[in-house]
Amino acid sequence: MKIPNFADIRAAKARISSFVNSTPLLTNKTINELSGAEIHFKCENFQKVGAFKFRGACNSVFALDDQSASKGVATHSSGNHAQALALAAKMRGIPATIVMPNNSPQVKKDAVAGYGAEIVFCEPTLEARESTLDKVIAEKGHTFIHPYDNYNVICGQGTAAMEILEEAHDFDAVIAPVGGGGLLSGTAIATKCINPSIKVYAAEPEGADDAYRSFKAGEIIPSVKPNTICDGLLTSLGKLNFEIISKNVDEIFTANDDEIKSAMRLVWERMKIIIEPSSAVPLAVVLKNKELFAGQKIAIIISGGNVDLGKLVF
Amino acid sequence: MKIPNFADIRAAKARISSFVNSTPLLTNKTINELSGAEIHFKCENFQKVGAFKFRGACNSVFALDDQSASKGVATHSSGNHAQALALAAKMRGIPATIVMPNNSPQVKKDAVAGYGAEIVFCEPTLEARESTLDKVIAEKGHTFIHPYDNYNVICGQGTAAMEILEEAHDFDAVIAPVGGGGLLSGTAIATKCINPSIKVYAAEPEGADDAYRSFKAGEIIPSVKPNTICDGLLTSLGKLNFEIISKNVDEIFTANDDEIKSAMRLVWERMKIIIEPSSAVPLAVVLKNKELFAGQKIAIIISGGNVDLGKLVF
Numbered sequence: 351m352k353i354p355n356f357a358d359i360r361a362a363k364a365r366i367s368s369f370v371n372s373t374p375l376l377t378n379k380t381i382n383e384l385s386g387a388e389i390h391f392k393c394e395n396f397q398k399v400g401a402f403k404f405r406g407a408c409n410s411v412f413a414l415d416d417q418s419a420s421k422g423v424a425t426h427s428s429g430n431h432a433q434a435l436a437l438a439a440k441m442r443g444i445p446a447t448i449v450m451p452n453n454s455p456q457v458k459k460d461a462v463a464g465y466g467a468e469i470v471f472c473e474p475t476l477e478a479r480e481s482t483l484d485k486v487i488a489e490k491g492h493t494f495i496h497p498y499d500n501y502n503v504i505c506g507q508g509t510a511a512m513e514i515l516e517e518a519h520d521f522d523a524v525i526a527p528v529g530g531g532g533l534l535s536g537t538a539i540a541t542k543c544i545n546p547s548i549k550v551y552a553a554e555p556e557g558a559d560d561a562y563r564s565f566k567a568g569e570i571i572p573s574v575k576p577n578t579i580c581d582g583l584l585t586s587l588g589k590l591n592f593e594i595i596s597k598n599v600d601e602i603f604t605a606n607d608d609e610i611k612s613a614m615r616l617v618w619e620r621m622k623i624i625i626e627p628s629s630a631v632p633l634a635v636v637l638k639n640k641e642l643f644a645g646q647k648i649a650i651i652i653s654g655g656n657v658d659l660g661k662l663v664f
Numbered sequence: 665m666k667i668p669n670f671a672d673i674r675a676a677k678a679r680i681s682s683f684v685n686s687t688p689l690l691t692n693k694t695i696n697e698l699s700g701a702e703i704h705f706k707c708e709n710f711q712k713v714g715a716f717k718f719r720g721a722c723n724s725v726f727a728l729d730d731q732s733a734s735k736g737v738a739t740h741s742s743g744n745h746a747q748a749l750a751l752a753a754k755m756r757g758i759p760a761t762i763v764m765p766n767n768s769p770q771v772k773k774d775a776v777a778g779y780g781a782e783i784v785f786c787e788p789t790l791e792a793r794e795s796t797l798d799k800v801i802a803e804k805g806h807t808f809i810h811p812y813d814n815y816n817v818i819c820g821q822g823t824a825a826m827e828i829l830e831e832a833h834d835f836d837a838v839i840a841p842v843g844g845g846g847l848l849s850g851t852a853i854a855t856k857c858i859n860p861s862i863k864v865y866a867a868e869p870e871g872a873d874d875a876y877r878s879f880k881a882g883e884i885i886p887s888v889k890p891n892t893i894c895d896g897l898l899t900s901l902g903k904l905n906f907e908i909i910s911k912n913v914d915e916i917f918t919a920n921d922d923e924i925k926s927a928m929r930l931v932w933e934r935m936k937i938i939i940e941p942s943s944a945v946p947l948a949v950v951l952k953n954k955e956l957f958a959g960q961k962i963a964i965i966i967s968g969g970n971v972d973l974g975k976l977v978f
Contacts, residue, residue, distance in 0.1 A: 374688075395936040396935075396936060400936060615973065618938060618973060619973065621710075622709040622710055622714060622937060622938040622939075622969035623936060623937055623938065624932060624936040624937065624938060625936075655936035659929065659932060659933065659976070662973070662976065
């Protein structure tokens with residue numbers, strides 16, 4: 351298994367920098383006082399399509415050679431990766447096909463269609479997703495861009511941490527949420543290559559703690575019947591992601607949904623920014639482990655801001 | 665009636681610059697496409713206490729000579745000005761007393777008390793507010809800082825427009841919401857002094873259109889039984905504010921609550937920032953009058969981001 355290195359992430363940054371938003375690092379005095387730490391929030395909720403996912407999708411699309419690119423890209427996703435890949439393909443002017451479960455919310459279908467991608471619906475099972483995708487690829491010659499278990503996707507996601515560490519080198523820790531592990535693995539490689547003394551931590555909901563258990567067990571333990579408000583963190587770790595995480599991540603912490611809701615509300619109320627539940631897990635973890643993080647300078651990656659305003663958890 | 669001039673606003677900026685946040689100007693591609701204009705949002709929702717009001721309160725408190733300051737400040741308000749004055753007084757280390765109606769929401773009482781101000785409750789009538797405030801001032805020798813009909817408050821509010829025009833001179837128009845007129849009058853003076861060719865527009869809810877009617881009539885018409893979701897824009901214009909507005913504002917536009925809600929939702933969903941209903945009126949006005957603003961470069965002042973997340977209007 352080929353592991354991305356820092357040169358790959360640097361190349362990704364050069365490749366995508368004219369397409370992605372260079373998002374701000376924000377701080378908040380009240381949250382610093384409450385936590386006893388100095389927290390810098392990397393606002394990927396301000397990224398295109400409202401989530402860090404655009405970085406990886408964009409890098410994957412623009413890393414293709416012209417011939418492969420002209421044949422288009424495909425993925426199965428009903429979430430942020432679907433929109434991200436659709437927009438990246440649109441920017442390169444190539445076709446994209448997204449396999450989506452037929453019970454996906456209308457707002458997500460509309461968003462993907464709005465970026466000009468073709469949607470192929472399937473039954474809402476993993477098996478149907480994969481077989482439908484295989485069929486699409488066989489027919490159209492598309493390149494499959496996996497949402498997280500993909501070399502170029504991981505490199506793209508690592509550019510968020512690169513941007514953080516270009517603004518300041520002296521962080522004690524960087525914390526990212528973990529679902530499939532795309533953001534976390536990219537973050538870990540970028541951070542450890544720039545400064546190995548910076549700790550890389552992951553934050554995961556208790557109701558979907560397969561990454562925590564996998565990390566402790568030393569092998570991938572699949573996510574079975576996850577139960578959490580963090581709709582972006584339900585999947586199992588990818589193989590390449592697990593390989594990177596087990597070597598480069600210092601610790602995985604968990605928080606329960608009440609702690610996550612409370613951290614999310616704190617960010618909305620005090621910072622006046624909209625973050626999705628998955629993005630609140632790192633802050634929940636810091637507030638839960640104050641003695642551990644006291645006095646530290648910490649970067650937290652806010653993964654995205656895509657919430658259904660009609661179904662708020664407050 | 666002494667009208668503030670540009671030197672006063674410049675002095676205000678120098679006085680408060682180490683205490684206020686220099687807030688960002690944000691743009692959004694989708695909103696530009698929808699409106700046909702190039703809109704730059706001045707994010708006073710990221711200001712201290714979550715609203716532009718801190719600028720005026722801060723300028724008023726720090727403009728006092730030492731002797732007056734030592735005797736403290738007072739106001740009557742249940743909104744953002746109350747918190748703003750309480751925080752400004754705390755920063756200068758002087759006493760503050762806030763007269764609040766006894767039916768104010770607990771969260772607002774807590775916020776004011778949290779900044780160390782003394783709260784004196786009164787019956788929820790204008791008469792009780794004023795008589796209670798008079799009593800407080802007579803007893804304590806406090807200086808009364810009116811929420812908007814106040815020279816130094818107006819100068820402080822004008823610093824937001826100064827910051828905008830320091831970033832770029834070439835705006836076609838600046839638009840601010842109007843309630844009592846503190847923000848609008850400060851914005852008008854600052855803008856017209858820097859570049860008289862920039863239009864200054866106000867945006868007001870139809871359900872509280874007293875400023876629109878006053879502007880057209882040439883005299884202050886009081887706000888009677890206003891009915892709008894814009895809880896920050898219910899009051900009548902102040903005298904000094906009206907004097908400034910009638911000479912320096914080019915036009916006042918109105919929008920109804922449905923248009924305001926829809927503009928607010930657009931900002932939340934697309935920009936991932938939290939703005940209060942009052943802040944959405946200028947965008948509602950631009951979207952309602954597309955032909956008028958087409959192709960223009962417009963600055964909109966987002967007045968604040970203080971919303972009760974338990975009572976959302978979506």
